Amino acid sequence: xxxxxxxxxxxxxxxxxxxxxxxxxxxxxxxxxxxxxxxxxxxxxxxxxxxxxxxxxxxxxxxxxxxxxxxxxxxxxxxxxxxxxxxxxxxxxxxxxxxxxxxxxxxxxxxxxxxxxxxxxxxxxxxxxxxxxxxxxxxxxxxxxxxxxxxxxxxxxxxxxxxxxxxxxxxxxxxxxxxxxxxxxxxxxxxxxxxxxxxxxxxxxxxxxxxxxxxxxxxxxxxxxxxxxxxxxxxxxxxxxxxxxxxxxxxxxxxxxxxxxxxxxxxxxxxxxxxxxxxxxxxxxxxxxxxxxxxxxxxxxxxxxxxxxxxxxxxxxxxxxxxxxxxxxx
Amino acid sequence: xxxxxxxxxxxxxxxxxxxxxxxxxxxxxxxxxxxxxxxxxxxxxxxxxxxxxxxxxxxxxxxxxxxxxxxxxxxxxxx
Amino acid sequence: xxxxxxxxxxxxxxxxxxxxxxxxxxxxxxxxxxxxxxxxxxxxxxxxxxxxxxxxxxxxxxxxxxxxxxxxxxxxxxxxxxxxxxxxxxxxxxxxxxxxxxxxxxxxxxxxxxxxxxxxxxxxxxxxxxxxxxxxxxxxxxxxxxxxxxxxxxxxxxxxxxxxxxxxxxxxxxxxxxxxxxxxxxxxxxxxxxxxxxxxxxxxxxxxxxxxxxxxxxxxxxxxxxxxxxxxxxxxxxxxxxxxxxxxxxxxxxxxxxxxxxxxxxxxxxxxxxxxxxxxxxxxxxxxxxxxxxxxxxxxxxxxxxxxxxxxxxxxxxxxxxxxxxxx
Numbered sequence: 034x035x036x037x038x039x040x041x042x043x044x045x046x047x048x049x050x051x052x053x054x055x056x057x058x059x060x061x062x063x064x065x066x067x068x069x070x071x072x073x074x075x076x077x078x079x080x081x082x083x084x085x086x087x088x089x090x091x092x093x094x095x096x097x098x099x100x101x102x103x104x105x106x107x108x109x110x111x112x113x114x115x116x117x118x119x120x121x122x123x124x125x126x127x128x129x130x131x132x133x134x135x136x137x138x139x140x141x142x143x144x145x146x147x148x149x150x151x152x153x154x155x156x157x158x159x160x161x162x163x164x165x166x167x168x169x170x171x172x173x174x175x176x177x178x179x180x181x182x183x184x185x186x187x188x189x190x191x192x193x194x195x196x197x198x199x200x201x202x203x204x205x206x207x208x209x210x211x212x213x214x215x216x217x218x219x220x221x222x223x224x225x226x227x228x229x230x231x232x233x234x235x236x237x238x239x240x241x242x243x244x245x246x247x248x249x250x251x252x253x254x255x256x257x258x259x260x261x262x263x264x265x266x267x268x269x270x271x272x273x274x275x276x277x278x279x280x281x282x283x284x285x286x287x288x289x290x291x292x293x294x295x296x297x298x299x300x301x302x303x304x305x306x307x308x309x310x311x312x313x314x315x316x317x318x319x320x321x322x323x324x325x326x327x328x329x330x331x332x333x334x335x336x337x338x339x340x341x342x343x344x345x346x347x348x349x350x351x352x353x354x355x356x357x358x359x360x361x362x363x
Numbered sequence: 364x365x366x367x368x369x370x371x372x373x374x375x376x377x378x379x380x381x382x383x384x385x386x387x388x389x390x391x392x393x394x395x396x397x398x399x400x401x402x403x404x405x406x407x408x409x410x411x412x413x414x415x416x417x418x419x420x421x422x423x424x425x426x427x428x429x430x431x432x433x434x435x436x437x438x439x440x441x442x
Numbered sequence: 443x444x445x446x447x448x449x450x451x452x453x454x455x456x457x458x459x460x461x462x463x464x465x466x467x468x469x470x471x472x473x474x475x476x477x478x479x480x481x482x483x484x485x486x487x488x489x490x491x492x493x494x495x496x497x498x499x500x501x502x503x504x505x506x507x508x509x510x511x512x513x514x515x516x517x518x519x520x521x522x523x524x525x526x527x528x529x530x531x532x533x534x535x536x537x538x539x540x541x542x543x544x545x546x547x548x549x550x551x552x553x554x555x556x557x558x559x560x561x562x563x564x565x566x567x568x569x570x571x572x573x574x575x576x577x578x579x580x581x582x583x584x585x586x587x588x589x590x591x592x593x594x595x596x597x598x599x600x601x602x603x604x605x606x607x608x609x610x611x612x613x614x615x616x617x618x619x620x621x622x623x624x625x626x627x628x629x630x631x632x633x634x635x636x637x638x639x640x641x642x643x644x645x646x647x648x649x650x651x652x653x654x655x656x657x658x659x660x661x662x663x664x665x666x667x668x669x670x671x672x673x674x675x676x677x678x679x680x681x682x683x684x685x686x687x688x689x690x691x692x693x694x695x696x697x698x699x700x701x702x703x704x705x706x707x708x709x710x711x712x713x714x715x716x717x718x719x720x721x722x723x724x725x726x727x728x729x730x731x732x733x734x735x736x737x738x739x740x741x742x743x744x745x746x747x748x749x750x751x752x753x754x755x756x757x758x759x760x761x762x763x764x765x766x767x768x769x770x
């Protein structure tokens with residue numbers, strides 16, 4: 034009976050195993066020795082010297098992580114909440130992303146930044162951002178968005194072993210989900226998408242926590258005889274465009290489900306790229322299903338209107354299946 | 364020896380400048396730093412000084428012309 | 443206080459200061475001729491602070507710096523040719539033409555990188571100190587920064603981190619009294635930047651930045667403290683730049699009086715070291731020999747840079763990532 038653990042347990046295991054494997058790996062973040070975050074218990078095994086609690090100084094400790102990474106260490110920084118990354122934007126962009134290129138390759142910056150994207154739980158707008166688009170457009174930094182426990186553990190391990198700076202954004206709607214995770218050491222290489230469900234009629238590319246509603250949408254569509262292929266993109270930079278284009282060549286239709294805001298979302302980038310590379314294959318425009326371009330409101334009655342649902346994704350699929358030039362012009 | 368008179372960059376982001384008027388002419392003797400022309404840019408209007416002392420050999424840009432940073436405006440024959 | 447420097451250190455100090463001075467003079471000339479693109483920020487007048495500080499560091503100690511960058515790797519012992527080639531954007535530049543003036547880095551001498559965003563390297567310097575501490579190494583990181591940087595958020599966060607974790611970092615402010623055109627008395631809420639040290643649990647010292655020996659002595663003490671595990675220090679060197687904030691092709695911004703500039707020039711840092719050198723046996727001859735050698739070195743650096751090629755288009759993507767296979 035393969036064991037099932039939660040996404041956060043998988044994250045904990047990844048950090049624990051990598052810290053035991055390589056003494057250069059250490060963790061920094063606010064309150065990480067407490068039960069609030071997934072590093073709880075690590076200090077008992079590897080010592081407090083490698084599980085550093087920081088003050089509320091994001092610019093300070095993000096930059097310090099870069100400096101440590103440039104000089105022989107391999108830090109993991111737990112930003113805790115994705116929206117807090119903004120406090121350190123200069124250090125992410127001017128230092129983490131740019132240091133290697135600026136110095137002509139004299140050093141590399143092997144650091145991993147982790148953060149939870151909190152939304153759907155009345156955290157209000159300042160705490161509810163999904164900022165991966167802001168990092169996707171900065172050359173020099175890698176961005177991953179694993180959505181299952183198996184992918185979370187394997188990709189976080191790959192990120193820790195990667196010599197480049199990696200931002201690992203964890204959709205909290207996936208944090209408690211459970212799934213099969215092997216006990217032996219395994220790595221999921223960065224830059225590879227994963228076909229979570231094969232299909233023939235439409236490709237749905239799912240980003241981050243859109244995976245849950247996308248799979249449920251695919252189930253509903255199957256009841257109506259529509260076969261949807263679900264691709265979990267998993268890695269935004271580098272992105273596996275080849276897998277997406279191969280799928281589109283088969284199905285001829287594409288929907289992208291992405292919990293970021295519509296404008297400049299990962300979905301926008303995927304749609305534009307596929308249109309450039311595979312326009313002749315497409316039988317309908319690419320449709321994005323995203324959060325609308327408004328801040329996440331506090332009231333649960335309003336916040337729930339923002340969220341991706343199987344219904345919205347299913348509707349987008351039916352739209353591209355029904356789409357025809359004559360209908361579009363009328 | 365001929366030395367170029369270049370339009371310098373007076374600040375980050377300055378891409379071009381307009382030669383408003385020349386104070387000196389071909390054949391004039393100038394000392395290093397003497398004002399040669401008035402230059403107007405997006406941020407500032409100021410005098411451009413001679414890079415070295417000598418005799419003005421040629422002036423290549425007309426008054427009123429807008430040229431990019433780095434353009435050769437003229438040349439000085441250095442003693 | 444040049445008497446605190448042993449004769450060998452004094453001589454090397456004179457050499458490095460002359461290197462900075464001649465290199466910078468050449469940079470001014472080349473920049474005005476269009477041979478060096480972009481912005482350059484000259485350190486003439488600040489040689490005493492940089493050389494005095496660097497000579498108190500070991501070869502494997504680290505430094506980080508600022509946009510007023512050239513003096514720092516030169517002070518730490520970097521070769522001049524690759525630096526000059528980098529300023530010209532050549533592929534033989536120390537950063538392969540990717541960084542230019544404001545981003546010089548020479549990891550071979552511990553120079554982790556000059557940085558253009560004011561204050562941005564201060565947390566990185568704390569990180570280098572953290573790395574040394576975690577690796578149980580006796581290395582120290584010296585972070586050069588200006589007066590303007592002491593007002594940035596990054597400064598306060600970095601010094602607090604260095605303070606709580608007792609990191610082996612020496613924070614050295616080259617206070618040249620102006621951040622671009624803004625005088626410190628209108629930008630810094632306290633009279634001396636060094637007073638900010640007590641807010642972060644570290645000693646703060648003011649030194650005469652024109653006296654390389656005084657700076658050397660202060661940094662020697664701070665480095666010893668760091669190596670003993672007693673944590674970081676803040677040193678404020680009062681110094682001055684003779685030139686504008688950046689070389690602006692002669693544009694006069696007129697925020698400093700001629701009298702002020704003249705007064706600082708009367709205490710030229712190179713002259714102060716030379717005065718001590720000539721007191722030593724053969725000192726005057728040694729000075730002249732060093733000056734001759736440095737001029738040849740700088741000329742050779744320019745020749746090397748001018749004869750080097752620009753990077754080819756195929757190099758555009760080099761070193762963006764450590765591992766390949768990224769991007770469309």
